[in-house]
Amino acid sequence: MPKIDKGHSGLTSAILATIGLGVGIAVLALVVIQSPTIRDDAPAAATAEYGEQILRNTAAALGPNQADPDKRFSGTNMACASCHLDTGTEPGTLSLLQASARYPRFSGRDGHEGDLRDRINGCMQRSMNGSPLPRNSLEMIAMETYILSLGDQFAAMGETRRSPNEPPGFAEPDRAASVEAGQIVYEERCEVCHGVEGEGLQATGNINDGYLFPPLWGPDSFNNGAGMTRLLTAARFIKARMPLGDADLSDDQAYDVAAYVNSHPRPQKSNLEVDYPDKALKPVDSPYPPYADPFSREQHRLGPFGPIREFYRNR
Ligand code: HEC
Numbered sequence: 001m002p003k004i005d006k007g008h009s010g011l012t013s014a015i016l017a018t019i020g021l022g023v024g025i026a027v028l029a030l031v032v033i034q035s036p037t038i039r040d041d042a043p044a045a046a047t048a049e050y051g052e053q054i055l056r057n058t059a060a061a062l063g064p065n066q067a068d069p070d071k072r073f074s075g076t077n078m079a080c081a082s083c084h085l086d087t088g089t090e091p092g093t094l095s096l097l098q099a100s101a102r103y104p105r106f107s108g109r110d111g112h113e114g115d116l117r118d119r120i121n122g123c124m125q126r127s128m129n130g131s132p133l134p135r136n137s138l139e140m141i142a143m144e145t146y147i148l149s150l151g152d153q154f155a156a157m158g159e160t161r162r163s164p165n166e167p168p169g170f171a172e173p174d175r176a177a178s179v180e181a182g183q184i185v186y187e188e189r190c191e192v193c194h195g196v197e198g199e200g201l202q203a204t205g206n207i208n209d210g211y212l213f214p215p216l217w218g219p220d221s222f223n224n225g226a227g228m229t230r231l232l233t234a235a236r237f238i239k240a241r242m243p244l245g246d247a248d249l250s251d252d253q254a255y256d257v258a259a260y261v262n263s264h265p266r267p268q269k270s271n272l273e274v275d276y277p278d279k280a281l282k283p284v285d286s287p288y289p290p291y292a293d294p295f296s297r298e299q300h301r302l303g304p305f306g307p308i309r310e311f312y313r314n315r
């Protein structure tokens with residue numbers, strides 16, 4: 001069974017420097033890339049180390065071009081670590097350090113309680129545009145073992161290391177987001193890495209090695225049922241983390257550029273109408289219908305969200 005050799009994989013080091021040239025042009029100062037090595041001899045075990053490798057080199061482990069067709073669970077060549085930065089070890093936005101403590105819990109989207117494996121499969125089917133891993137597969141148990149180990153790591157961390165190294169949290173503007181204003185932010189601050197067409201940049205000539213800069217839209221990005229398609233989820237992430245190494249956007253810029261990113265086509269997930277069996281539990285920024293309120297799909301996509309919250313408060 002192929003196994004990924006720890007320590008020879010993915011983006012192992014990226015030192016990003018930026019210079020403030022008026023609008024601010026991000027310059028990639030030094031990027032060291034090493035590509036994953038697939039070994040046939042290593043025994044596969046559901047260790048935390050193997051789980052960490054899967055989160056980092058998801059395309060190699062589970063991607064659509066994996067040599068073993070039975071392991072092609074992901075529909076994209078992105079990695080879990082494309083969103084869960086540093087395989088979830090960074091405190092703050094989309095950190096996985098405390099994830100294990102949150103499960104099992106009720107999911108409004110699924111309409112029932114789910115455990116950590118169900119939650120991982122939620123990201124598999126949406127963020128990774130793929131299909132659910134069998135609950136007892138080696139890869140699933142390895143990822144779970146890894147995320148559980150992060151909980152121990154968090155408990156052992158000192159107070160200073162627990163506090164996120166991020167700008168102040170995103171504060172939602174009281175207006176509809178502007179796709180046009182977002183395009184300007186994109187061209188000035190994002191395009192340099194994520195590409196003119198949001199297509200990203202592959203790590204190597206082999207797509208199994210995944211991306212240096214992951215795609216933000218298009219056929220190899222997250223699908224339309226993913227959390228990142230929600231304006232507020234995307235804006236929070238972008239404000240906290242992007243541009244990578246130089247996260248200095250204003251709330252307005254993060255809000256508008258999130259709308260711009262999500263105004264483009266991406267893979268479509270089927271049966272989204274069954275999400276949130278109780279439609280009143282649907283987040284205000286869920287971009288797909290049906291809704292239990294009279295607001296337009298456009299307003300759910302772009303805001304303003306205050307009036308929608310007000311409607312549910314008064315019910
Ligand atoms: C496109 C971005 C993206 C990718 C790629 C992605 N996720 Fe997620 N993930 C999210 C978002 C957004 C959430 C929801 C966070 C929230 O509810 O606050 C989430 C939540 C989670 C959670 C629950 C965290 C918690 O504290 O409740 C786990 C576990 C998780 N993801 C694991 C994975 C794994 C494993 C992969 C790869 C197989 C993956 N994710 C890929 C965006 C992503």
Ligand code: HEC
Nearest residue numbers: 026082083189190193212213214215216238242243244257
């Ligand atoms: C210096 C390069 C760089 C710049 C500039 C940059 N990003 Fe990223 N972005 C990355 C990398 C690299 C990742 C994946 C995280 C990782 O590998 O550590 C990422 C991940 C993302 C993701 C989650 C993964 C995905 O593919 O959807 C989003 C959303 C995102 N960036 C949006 C933006 C936006 C919006 C801007 C502009 C405001 C921006 N980024 C600017 C490098 C960059």
